[in-house]
Amino acid sequence: MSGVELLARRSRPRPTTASGVAVVTYVARRVAVTAGVLLIIATLTFIVFHLLPTDVSLASCGKPCTSDRREAVRHFYGYDRSPLLQLWEFLKGIVVGRTFGDGGAAVHCSAPCFGYSFRLGEPVLSLIVDRFGVTASIALGAFVLWTFAGVGAGVVAALRRGTWIDRTALAGTVVGVSTPTYLVALVAILVFGFQLNVLPVGTYVPLTQNPLLWAWHLVLPWAVLAFTSAAVYTRLARSQMLDAMSEDFVRTARAKGVRERRVVVRHGLRNALLPIVTIAGLDLGGLLGGAVITERIFSMQGLGALLIDAVGNLDLPVILGVTLFAAGLIVVANLVVDVLYAVLDPRIRSKGTS
Amino acid sequence: MSSAHHRPGTRLRRALPALVVTAVLALAGCNANPTSSSSASASSQPVRKGGTLTIYSQSSQIDFDPAKSQGLAITSLGLVHRRLTTWDIEPGQEPKVVPDLATDTGRPSDGGRTWTYTLKKGLTFSNGAPITSADIAYGVERSFAPELSGGLAYHKTLLVGGTDYRGPYTGQKLASVETPDDATIVFHLTVPYGDWPWIASMPAFAPVPKSADTDPSTYGKTPVTSGPYEVASNDQGTKAVLKRNPHWGDDDVRGGGPDEIDLLLGQDASVAAQQLISDQGAARSGFGANQVPAAQLAQIDGNPAAKSRLAVSNPGALEYLAMNTRRPALSKPAVRQAIEYAIDKQAFLLAQGGDLAGSVATTLITPGIPGRQQYDLYPASPSGDVAKATSMLAAAGGSKLSLKLVTANDDASTASAEAIAQSLQRVGITISIVPQDENTYADTITGDAGDYDLTVSSWQPDFPSANGNISPLFATSQIGGGNYNLSRYSNPKVDALIAQATGSVDQAAAQKLWAEADRTIMADAPVVPLIYAKNAFLRGSAVANFDVSGFPNYPNYLRVFVNS
Numbered sequence: 001m002s003g004v005e006l007l008a009r010r011s012r013p014r015p016t017t018a019s020g021v022a023v024v025t026y027v028a029r030r031v032a033v034t035a036g037v038l039l040i041i042a043t044l045t046f047i048v049f050h051l052l053p054t055d056v057s058l059a060s061c062g063k064p065c066t067s068d069r070r071e072a073v074r075h076f077y078g079y080d081r082s083p084l085l086q087l088w089e090f091l092k093g094i095v096v097g098r099t100f101g102d103g104g105a106a107v108h109c110s111a112p113c114f115g116y117s118f119r120l121g122e123p124v125l126s127l128i129v130d131r132f133g134v135t136a137s138i139a140l141g142a143f144v145l146w147t148f149a150g151v152g153a154g155v156v157a158a159l160r161r162g163t164w165i166d167r168t169a170l171a172g173t174v175v176g177v178s179t180p181t182y183l184v185a186l187v188a189i190l191v192f193g194f195q196l197n198v199l200p201v202g203t204y205v206p207l208t209q210n211p212l213l214w215a216w217h218l219v220l221p222w223a224v225l226a227f228t229s230a231a232v233y234t235r236l237a238r239s240q241m242l243d244a245m246s247e248d249f250v251r252t253a254r255a256k257g258v259r260e261r262r263v264v265v266r267h268g269l270r271n272a273l274l275p276i277v278t279i280a281g282l283d284l285g286g287l288l289g290g291a292v293i294t295e296r297i298f299s300m301q302g303l304g305a306l307l308i309d310a311v312g313n314l315d316l317p318v319i320l321g322v323t324l325f326a327a328g329l330i331v332v333a334n335l336v337v338d339v340l341y342a343v344l345d346p347r348i349r350s351k352g353t354s
Numbered sequence: 355m356s357s358a359h360h361r362p363g364t365r366l367r368r369a370l371p372a373l374v375v376t377a378v379l380a381l382a383g384c385n386a387n388p389t390s391s392s393s394a395s396a397s398s399q400p401v402r403k404g405g406t407l408t409i410y411s412q413s414s415q416i417d418f419d420p421a422k423s424q425g426l427a428i429t430s431l432g433l434v435h436r437r438l439t440t441w442d443i444e445p446g447q448e449p450k451v452v453p454d455l456a457t458d459t460g461r462p463s464d465g466g467r468t469w470t471y472t473l474k475k476g477l478t479f480s481n482g483a484p485i486t487s488a489d490i491a492y493g494v495e496r497s498f499a500p501e502l503s504g505g506l507a508y509h510k511t512l513l514v515g516g517t518d519y520r521g522p523y524t525g526q527k528l529a530s531v532e533t534p535d536d537a538t539i540v541f542h543l544t545v546p547y548g549d550w551p552w553i554a555s556m557p558a559f560a561p562v563p564k565s566a567d568t569d570p571s572t573y574g575k576t577p578v579t580s581g582p583y584e585v586a587s588n589d590q591g592t593k594a595v596l597k598r599n600p601h602w603g604d605d606d607v608r609g610g611g612p613d614e615i616d617l618l619l620g621q622d623a624s625v626a627a628q629q630l631i632s633d634q635g636a637a638r639s640g641f642g643a644n645q646v647p648a649a650q651l652a653q654i655d656g657n658p659a660a661k662s663r664l665a666v667s668n669p670g671a672l673e674y675l676a677m678n679t680r681r682p683a684l685s686k687p688a689v690r691q692a693i694e695y696a697i698d699k700q701a702f703l704l705a706q707g708g709d710l711a712g713s714v715a716t717t718l719i720t721p722g723i724p725g726r727q728q729y730d731l732y733p734a735s736p737s738g739d740v741a742k743a744t745s746m747l748a749a750a751g752g753s754k755l756s757l758k759l760v761t762a763n764d765d766a767s768t769a770s771a772e773a774i775a776q777s778l779q780r781v782g783i784t785i786s787i788v789p790q791d792e793n794t795y796a797d798t799i800t801g802d803a804g805d806y807d808l809t810v811s812s813w814q815p816d817f818p819s820a821n822g823n824i825s826p827l828f829a830t831s832q833i834g835g836g837n838y839n840l841s842r843y844s845n846p847k848v849d850a851l852i853a854q855a856t857g858s859v860d861q862a863a864a865q866k867l868w869a870e871a872d873r874t875i876m877a878d879a880p881v882v883p884l885i886y887a888k889n890a891f892l893r894g895s896a897v898a899n900f901d902v903s904g905f906p907n908y909p910n911y912l913r914v915f916v917n918s
Contacts, residue, residue: 052793052794055797055801055836058793058796058797058800058836059504059793060503060504061503061504061507061836062424062503062504062505062506062507062510063424063505063506063507063816064507064508064511064826064832064836064837064838065507065835065836065837066507066510066511066517066835067835067836068517068518069500069503069507069510070835070836072500072503072520073500073503075500076500076501076503100501101500101501101523102524103523103524103525104522104523104524104525104567104570105499105501105502105521105523105570105571106523107501107569107571116571118501118571119415119417119504120415120590121417121571121572121574121575122572122590127590130590130591131591134591189625189628190628193628194628194632197632197634201625201628201629202621202622202625203592203618203621204591204592296622297622297625299618299620299621299622299625299626300620301414301590301591301592301619301620305414305591305620306414306591309414312792312793314793
């Protein structure tokens, strides 16, 4: 969009009731599509799991195992029923809850029940809620750090184009983009944790337990993730800024005598941010689903670690739950970004509903 | 396959970032050529009381439910749960089974089919309630429930009626476990079983008060305990905290040293080892529950301070090449015997990490197990005897063999498989290596189909009797169905020997029979013993009584203490 259009739009009247209805219809339709996508993901996860050439009851049969006992285990978990029936039970459980087994050992998982992990002795939902705090702590802090640092560096590089600042920022992004997270994490642990011994090397402290220690333990993972992720934002912000700053409306604004600071922030950055918002939304959605490598190396058991563990132990309910949750986050992030766009940009809204 | 206290799948979890971690942390290391160091600590010291012990564990959760556990008697579970009998593990001595809650290790009658125990007087749970024989019986019964499956299950087929029993939650009792009074418990077995005292040391023989078992699926988080500690908190993914059990007493085996034990969960093995090497903060009074990764071992070798804190076990668990005797190409004993000579055990050992990783093996019963006899039916240099193997193969009509070697797809397993393939190529055998993910692999080798010729596996007995070496790997009943007779070996004579040895209540007589079974099996050559693996663990400088030397080659948590 050109700046002239942007300026012109700002003087238009506020959206009418008709377009308010359009937004509601648009959002409703997207929510329906989202539910459909999640259903398809659940089905696929079930199918993939049942196509595995592995007997899931082996992992929990005990040692030594007899075929009788294995059958009993399969029956208890419900793995002896058809995958379709299991999927139906799963979906039903979300609405009305589920009860596993009977008699004194029966386990009730109240609605919304996304399955029950017998390995961990907890409903999958409470596991996810539990572990999500760890992942969200890592993800949100890193996200804030990298968007501010990344976008800031990009803007400065664009404004100082061709100078040593620009070249240093660009070189930094090449390093950040091309170095694998695990390498950066390990080097950071070695340098800051062991050589300098100034930062803790792992273990999560819950925010509710001690906010200071929480942040202190998270400094390294935040910095590591930010370092490897900021690069994309720096590059994007720089190119978007360069585009925006060479637009006619910037020249117009400067000619009108607007102060440079205002020109950069109101006219340049504002325009440059739109595509960055899209990427940031999706990145955050993905990261909230589990930062596997970072969690593992820093000994923080978030969603990523939970999923890897579940895969290793063939814990289907957890695999299914975490997969759905992570997929849901991405789909929701997509939805939020799209809806934000529709709200921000009337042209997209009208295309979406016509 | 899986060692005594690792379930299948452990390797996968370890495999992912641990390998990259080791590779990178090695940059900080020094010497790449470690030599063997024997640091078996001096004999057990008197336990000092006090302090906090920190244990770094790779597992992301710990379930203290005795029914679900495959844990060793001397690790975490042993700190909280006592059983009828338990293990006395002392440096430089053979492992012994000793009374724990009971007054002796069991009184056999009916030729070893019936075992009777009497409980010590005045024992109480952590909640103050007295421990009775009914609590032991209930603990055994609930281990049969399908909802609490996954634990060590040796007793399930031995107890009369155990095959069909499905636990106490359906209102049924197991008639073969009798409690005539509060202090007496009697077990009726389907066959005479001389090693029952060892079976009674397994987690399922820990007492569980029925009144506390209101939510069986979560009982193991903070169970009622009988050992020196109770579980103060247990947060999967973070840590479990053990605090003193004020009601614990009359225990000759457990030291109960530290006031508090923190089990840190989900710790990366390399980062944990690095913390222990640095020996600062909590790591000073901590140790690693997992073996030190290869890269850190190399680093420790160049660091005398850290090296003095490294405990390396004697050779233990057997790593072996299983030859599927049901496959046409390997059905002739003569072909398998030729392969015994063809394998380069030295190269295999090198692929595992050299002398620090183990020593060359020739027998099935592993070092440290009472009654073991050292022998070698196929004497050759550790690199094998290519000429002899080649001529034996030709004589047996086994030239130009083409075999399928199935392996797990992690780096360590693949390296083992390649070492074997190269050995066999020397005698003209073509090997196709089939890598599979850990779970698929477990299913392939223990399932009913048996679609493979060769596989490399490892075995550590679940209890220190030759029985634990021989029966699970070579009894006909252990073929397929999730069990570990990976060579699918079936010999009526061996089955008879196993039955006879198993049934013998006289331990000396049983040990003789096991040694005979060992040689009889090796004469048929269903497996090639490759190495007896060593384990290495690291402790902080304030940790004392840290011993891993003999069976089971894991730290004995029960007597570890912290110096001030």
